[in-house]
Amino acid sequence: MTTPNESTSADEIRQNLIAAEPPRRPGMGKYMLYYFRHKLLGTVGLVIVIVMVLTALLADLIAPFAYQQQNYEDVLAAPNFTYLFGTDNFGRDIFSRIVHGARISMLVGFLSVLVGTGIGAVIGLISGFFMGKVDAIVQRLVDMWMSFPDLILALTIVAVFGNTLPNVILAIAATILPRGVRVIRSATIAIREMDYTMAARSIGASDIRTMMRHIMPNTVAPFLIIMSSMFGTAILTEAGLSYLGLGISEPTPSWGRMLTGQAAQYAPRAPWIIAFPGFFITITVMGFAFFGDALRDLFDPRMRGR
């Protein structure tokens, strides 16, 4: 700050202050423009994410065939204009099955990530806010939890509760939960030391109020980032469960299940049977990973420009 010039009166300064535009936060549009211009991979990721979500929502409109329709004249047909991705050993259109499979992947991915990171965030918030004994206990539990390989934990939960849709979602959510705890806990610890948190506490805000009004809103960014990057992991775990025949036991095809059973036997003759479902898993997981990385870069200025 420069010392006020003697020739300007206090009134003049007041006038200038009123005339000056208040500093404005960049709007949503600016952020998006910045994003598209500077984050090429992130934009690609976002496009993939949007395409996949739309495919899942509009599956019935996009798919040219019903997913269970068997065309016996066209068994194991190579990709052509009728069957874009060819047909499988029952003559079912692979493109239509992939389009419908997007539903399972998106649904399971979204819900399991929401439940897993959501519960994890609450635990992380409490653990990071109160520190001390609570934190020590929670951290030990998280360490234990993390010593189970993802797929093995999910399989065990499925074994206990059965492989219905809600159970599969919970099983995958359980693998994501400890990571949510870790990320939100460290964010909470950082925010806890901020001046505004101190200010809130010193004017007598309760623990709950400080947590809800001052800390939680500031953990939204890490929350979104972990959600986006865990989405891919969730899709991979779901595919693994389905491949092992322990995923969702519903008639709707899932990408993982399209690779199981006889698919492997026909693959050398008709590679499209396994090539396309796996390709879509990969591309979707990549899309979410790119999007998550770009989000992280945007929210974390230290990483910007790297």
Place this chain on the structure above:
Amino acid sequence: MRTYLIKRLLLFIPTAFGVSIFIFVMLHTIPGDYATALLLGGEPGEAYDASSEQFQKIREQLGLQGSLPQQYARWLGNFFQGDFGISWTNRKPVWDRMAPRIFLSFELGVLAVAIAMILGTVGGVISAVRQDTWVDYLLRGSSMTLQAMPGFWLALMVIAGLVAIWGWKPPIEYRHLWDDPVRNLSVLLLPAFLVGLRSSAEILRMTRSSVLEVLREDYVRTAEAKGLYRSKVLGQHVLRNALLPVTTLAGFEVVFLMSGQVIIEQVFNLHGVGKLFIQGVAARDYPVVQAIVMFIALVVLLANLVVDVMYAWLDPRIRYE
């Protein structure tokens, strides 16, 4: 060093206990009588005579008598004596079903970790030294793609490719390493390579950023300024410091690798512990599931212990703390 070792060991014991309680509770959220009813041939919910002698005998066989803490104590006590319970599907001791499979899974795991570490570190160092060249982009691009791929899909595609192009037949017969090393490796090398390849992606990323960081250090500049050969700077100054944090990742990799290994055993039809686990889950054979989860968790905890001790041994800063 000794205090560190003792501290680390003391951490291991309560964690192992915690894990065992966790597993026990998780597998006992299923109503025990559901299982018993199933065993008696009835459907769940069907009425059965709970006081009959036969029923009590079966409960005893399954280790279901007594209160939950009693059951837990008995299970854990038996576990450490090598008695893992009786499999519900064929009424044989779980240990007898697991034992012949452990060596295969162990060998597969060791091979995969070794391959992952070699590919990951070598790739990471090359990628860092050739930063922002096409080699770097290629290595980073392929590691990103590998991480997004389901490991079992990669395996399926590779097998299909080998069969279609060279008429390759997946070797079926497994021989023990000591009996017929060539046959043994011909069966295990490809699955181990595929699991290792996928796990190498994370190691590559970590190695790359670690090497890049060390390359900017003052002592590296000093070494270069005094005229050391590039290879000597890399070997003696950069790698020694850069690879240290990567070793910590090995413990994490073991956890990650386990998931891949369970699936790859299924893809290649290898009769390892992972395949038995899948069978147990599919048949809801809880003693098998419980024993294998406990076994895997112990292996993971032990691997982490070994990695931490190794790290302390390699890094004087921790050793003398």
